[in-house]
Amino acid sequence: xxxxxxxLLAGVLLGGIYSLVAIGLNLIFGVIRVVNFAxxxxxxLGMYATVVAYTLLHLDPYLGMLLVFPLLFVFGxxxxxxxxQPLQNEPMMQIFxxxxxxxxxxxxxxxxxxxxxxxxxxxxSGLTIAVGPLQVSVARVVAxxxxxxxxxxxxxxxxxxxxxxxxxxxxxxxxxxxxMGIDVERTYMLTFGFGAGLAGVAGALLTxxxxxxxxxxxxxxxxxxxxxxxxxxxxxxxxxxxxxxxxLTEALAGFYLDPALKQxxxxxxxxxxxxxxxxxxxxxxGAEEVGLRVQE
Amino acid sequence: xxxLLSLRGVSKRFGGLLAVNGVSMDVAPxxxxxxxxxxxxxxxxxxxxxxxxxxxxxxxxxLRGAEINRLPPQARARLGFGRTFQIAQxxxxxxxxxxxxxxxxxxxxxxxxxxxxAMAALELVGLQDRAGVKGSLLTLSERRRLEVARALALExxxxxxxxxxxGLNPTEIGHMVHLVQTLNDGGLTFLVIEHNLKVVRQxxxxxxxLHRGAMLAHGTADEVLxxxxxxxxxxxxxxx
Amino acid sequence: xSRSEAVSEVPAKAARVRCFTDELPLLAGVAAVxxxxxxxxxxxxxxxxxxATTFLMAxxxxxxxxxGGFGGQFSLCHGVFFAEGAYLTANGVVHLGLSPWLxxxxxxxxxxVTALAISWPAFRLRGPFFAIATMTFSExxxxxxxxxxxxxxxxxxxxxxxxxxxLNMIFPGRIAYAWIMLGFLCCCLAASLLLLRSRLGYYxxxxxxxxxxxxxxxxxxxxxxxxxxxxxGGLTAIGGSVFMMYVRVVDPPTLLTLxxxxxRFALIALIGGVGxxxxxxxxxxxxxxxxxxxxxxxxxxVPGANLIVLGAVLVLAALFFRQxxxxxxxxxxxxxxxxxxAAAA
Numbered sequence: 001x002x003x004x005x006x007x008l009l010a011g012v013l014l015g016g017i018y019s020l021v022a023i024g025l026n027l028i029f030g031v032i033r034v035v036n037f038a039x040x041x042x043x044x045l046g047m048y049a050t051v052v053a054y055t056l057l058h059l060d061p062y063l064g065m066l067l068v069f070p071l072l073f074v075f076g077x078x079x080x081x082x083x084x085q086p087l088q089n090e091p092m093m094q095i096f097x098x099x100x101x102x103x104x105x106x107x108x109x110x111x112x113x114x115x116x117x118x119x120x121x122x123x124x125s126g127l128t129i130a131v132g133p134l135q136v137s138v139a140r141v142v143a144x145x146x147x148x149x150x151x152x153x154x155x156x157x158x159x160x161x162x163x164x165x166x167x168x169x170x171x172x173x174x175x176x177x178x179x180m181g182i183d184v185e186r187t188y189m190l191t192f193g194f195g196a197g198l199a200g201v202a203g204a205l206l207t208x209x210x211x212x213x214x215x216x217x218x219x220x221x222x223x224x225x226x227x228x229x230x231x232x233x234x235x236x237x238x239x240x241x242x243x244x245x246x247x248l249t250e251a252l253a254g255f256y257l258d259p260a261l262k263q264x265x266x267x268x269x270x271x272x273x274x275x276x277x278x279x280x281x282x283x284x285x286g287a288e289e290v291g292l293r294v295q296e
Numbered sequence: 297x298x299x300l301l302s303l304r305g306v307s308k309r310f311g312g313l314l315a316v317n318g319v320s321m322d323v324a325p326x327x328x329x330x331x332x333x334x335x336x337x338x339x340x341x342x343x344x345x346x347x348x349x350x351x352x353x354x355x356x357x358x359l360r361g362a363e364i365n366r367l368p369p370q371a372r373a374r375l376g377f378g379r380t381f382q383i384a385q386x387x388x389x390x391x392x393x394x395x396x397x398x399x400x401x402x403x404x405x406x407x408x409x410x411x412x413x414a415m416a417a418l419e420l421v422g423l424q425d426r427a428g429v430k431g432s433l434l435t436l437s438e439r440r441r442l443e444v445a446r447a448l449a450l451e452x453x454x455x456x457x458x459x460x461x462x463g464l465n466p467t468e469i470g471h472m473v474h475l476v477q478t479l480n481d482g483g484l485t486f487l488v489i490e491h492n493l494k495v496v497r498q499x500x501x502x503x504x505x506l507h508r509g510a511m512l513a514h515g516t517a518d519e520v521l522x523x524x525x526x527x528x529x530x531x532x533x534x535x536x
Numbered sequence: 537x538s539r540s541e542a543v544s545e546v547p548a549k550a551a552r553v554r555c556f557t558d559e560l561p562l563l564a565g566v567a568a569v570x571x572x573x574x575x576x577x578x579x580x581x582x583x584x585x586x587x588a589t590t591f592l593m594a595x596x597x598x599x600x601x602x603x604g605g606f607g608g609q610f611s612l613c614h615g616v617f618f619a620e621g622a623y624l625t626a627n628g629v630v631h632l633g634l635s636p637w638l639x640x641x642x643x644x645x646x647x648x649v650t651a652l653a654i655s656w657p658a659f660r661l662r663g664p665f666f667a668i669a670t671m672t673f674s675e676x677x678x679x680x681x682x683x684x685x686x687x688x689x690x691x692x693x694x695x696x697x698x699x700x701x702x703l704n705m706i707f708p709g710r711i712a713y714a715w716i717m718l719g720f721l722c723c724c725l726a727a728s729l730l731l732l733r734s735r736l737g738y739y740x741x742x743x744x745x746x747x748x749x750x751x752x753x754x755x756x757x758x759x760x761x762x763x764x765x766x767x768x769g770g771l772t773a774i775g776g777s778v779f780m781m782y783v784r785v786v787d788p789p790t791l792l793t794l795x796x797x798x799x800r801f802a803l804i805a806l807i808g809g810v811g812x813x814x815x816x817x818x819x820x821x822x823x824x825x826x827x828x829x830x831x832x833x834x835x836x837x838v839p840g841a842n843l844i845v846l847g848a849v850l851v852l853a854a855l856f857f858r859q860x861x862x863x864x865x866x867x868x869x870x871x872x873x874x875x876x877x878a879a880a881a
Contacts, residue, residue, distance in 0.1 A: 033664075034664070035668060086855055091663045096803070096806050097850070101847065103795055103847030104843075104844055104847030104851065108840075111844060214840075222671070225671070226672065229669070258683075260683045263675065263676060263679045264676050264683075267673075267675075267676040270672060274657045274658065349751075369752055370750075370754050370755055381752070385749035387741070387745035387746055389741065393553065398755070399754075405735055406735075407553055408553065411552075446749070
């Protein structure tokens with residue numbers, strides 16, 4: 001019984017990490033309808049930026065976050081403005097461009113670092129707390145709490161602030177939003193910047209947990225895509241809850257089947273969802289189809 | 297008189313909106329029926345129900361006596377439906393000839409056969425000189441005529457034209473009316489959504505007036521257009 | 537019932553349309569030039585290796601282009617079919633002692649059938665979502681390839697022993713492999729051009745451009761996509777088979793690393809010109825030698841330099857060369873009088 005509880009706990013904590021990466025991806029996806037294949041590399045950049053801040057400025061990753069977020073925010077805005085905006089009505093080319101960024105970022109970091117794995121010891125990284133008979137990594141609990149705060153905050157911001165409402169308006173109907181006087185391009189830049197910033201925050205939060213390599217983004221992007229498809233394209237709660245579903249599935253499959261097959265199991269679920277409900281569990285019906293449709 | 301197409305109590309509901317409400321009518325082979333009505337009357341929805349882009353919530357649509365309610369658009373095209381879209385759906389990377397060939401392939405598997413059929417259709421709509429031009433480079437008027445050519449290249453039994461005159465200049469409208477009349481005289485059946493009442497009067501055997509999804513009137517052009525209810529609902533304010 | 541005699545009666549003017557037979561002279565010319573290059577390089581193993589890889593990648597990009605270019609369905613799972621071909625051939629040789637030549641047709645069938653099975657659910661999604669779904673297939677195939685080591689040799693890989701001979705598709709010199717890869721490329725080009733000048737090819741393009749118009753013209757959109765995907769997958773699997781015999785040892789990362797395999801096919805097609813007949817070949821002629829050169833020169837000092845360049849080329853191509861090399865060539869030719877509108881495709 002204790003082992004079962006342990007697996008569940010591990011699944012929930014893993015789910016928190018997946019949600020964390022998926023939320024930014026799904027925000028970008030839901031609003032701009034761009035599938036950002038480089039989102040995992042944004043997380044990787046966030047991790048390296050955190051390490052740099054830790055090494056040079058002796059900033060704890062949880063404080064470094066405050067530096068990493070604006071950094072990636074600006075970076076994301078630039079990417080949207082100079083790469084994705086010119087390709088707004090060319091979905092195929094957007095895929096190529098974000099994939100090109102993936103290769104570019106991954107290998108630039110590889111070239112700069114020489115590919116040696118990096119890990120830092122922060123106060124949180126080795127720390128565990130006891131939950132009943134189980135030892136739980138504090139860093140993972142912090143990540144779980146953080147993603148909850150981010151999800152609640154994002155949902156709140158999207159529904160109450162003026163900018164948030166503008167973002168939702170643009171997501172629903174770009175043309176109508178433009179007619180209402182919303183600067184669509186600016187909203188896109190803000191959204192992409194924010195999505196990239198969230199990836200940075202995720203990177204900072206994950207730095208105490210993982211050993212960094214330039215290829216680490218690849219470990220996050222696929223689960224994040226699965227989360228997005230499973231939870232619902234463009235939905236904040238979809239990404240949040242989807243993360244736990246994928247995390248739990250992976251933990252349970254790893255424990256009861258074979259750790260080597262855990263990904264194959266969430267893949268089976270993924271296919272099932274595609275066939276039964278292509279919009280995901282919380283997605284808007286039809287969202288999976290508008291991806292290629294030119295809105296203007 | 298045999299019936300080609302028959303509708304019985306056809307309705308379509310979108311959430312709380314009854315876009316098409318209990319439409320019943322019969323179309324005989326060789327007829328030209330116009331569908332008129334104010335914007336939002338449900339004309340295009342009715343077309344989409346007929347060609348299979350939508351399926352009716354209730355009621356039956358039958359072609360030559362066989363129910364086709366649930367058939368997808370491609371199956372209906374194979375049964376003899378040709379249609380144009382209100383917003384021209386041009387294949388932008390293909391040439392005008394290739395656009396029409398997409399229709400021509402229906403009855404001609406081989407390239408040359410389809411191309412010959414397509415070229416004939418392009419000539420009918422006066423686009424033969426634009427055959428080699430990419431769809432993305434065609435003007436709005438050319439795109440509309442290309443829609444008609446693609447539908448005709450299918451060699452259909454019944455053609456549904458959704459506002460094909462919109463965006464054409466008076467000369468082009470004249471040509472299009474003449475084309476539709478000639479094909480209709482040759483036995484081709486037409487259902488036409490048209491706002492230009494002069495055109496409607498000119499070529500329709502019968503006119504159906506839709507208003508808020510329901511059939512408001514039904515008869516010859518003169519009967520319908522002098523019907524007080526129609527005048528009030530539709531032409532009242534802007535009688536031509 | 538009258539099938540609208542009015543339309544049929546109009547005398548059908550002989551419409552000029554490019555048929556497959558019109559493509560043959562150019563195809564033969566291209567094959568001759570590439571064959572000439574092989575003869576020219578005879579004896580230079582480094583150059584022959586680059587040529588063989590170029591032809592292989594050109595053939596694979598051409599195969600991808602059938603569904604990715606003509607059909608506009610952005611598949612990222614072509615590595616799966618590639619790997620299937622390789623594993624099928626390797627198992628045939630190692631466990632059954634069969635000649636690799638005999639495995640080519642079964643590989644094509646396996647690739648086509650897998651393509652159908654994979655894409656049937658995936659085609660419920662469109663555009664970028666289809667791409668995500670196929671990307672997932674590829675990653676899972678990677679997991680499975682590592683897991684089922686009785687078939688794949690697991691992480692250690694599977695090796696075909698060296699027994700030179702025509703029947704074994706194993707040769708002491710490199711030049712034979714260049715010829716085999718050229719043969720594969722010519723098959724892919726011929727299949728692609730045949731398709732481009734056929735009803736299915738036009739249907740695929742119609743589906744890519746506008747699904748509503750395609751349906752209204754009697755096209756079964758799903759069926760068309762599935763057929764295109766099956767042809768593409770089948771050709772890709774043959775590529776995997778010949779690749780297996782070329783390298784004689786493969787492991788899951790070689791066959792299924794996304795950025796080295798599945799995405800590479802798409803990338804080469806894009807740089808060359810998506811949806812054109814010869815674009816993928818042009819792309820491979822540029823990308824493969826460029827990469828080999830980068831790896832040999834800068835790669836020694838800067839790890840991943842070739843991928844940095846490739847990534848940058850990809851972003852720039854998406855931004856500024858959307859029609860790829862084929863499009864640029866087309867525009868160049870169109871500028872000359874008398875060649876207006878002549879397609880490089």
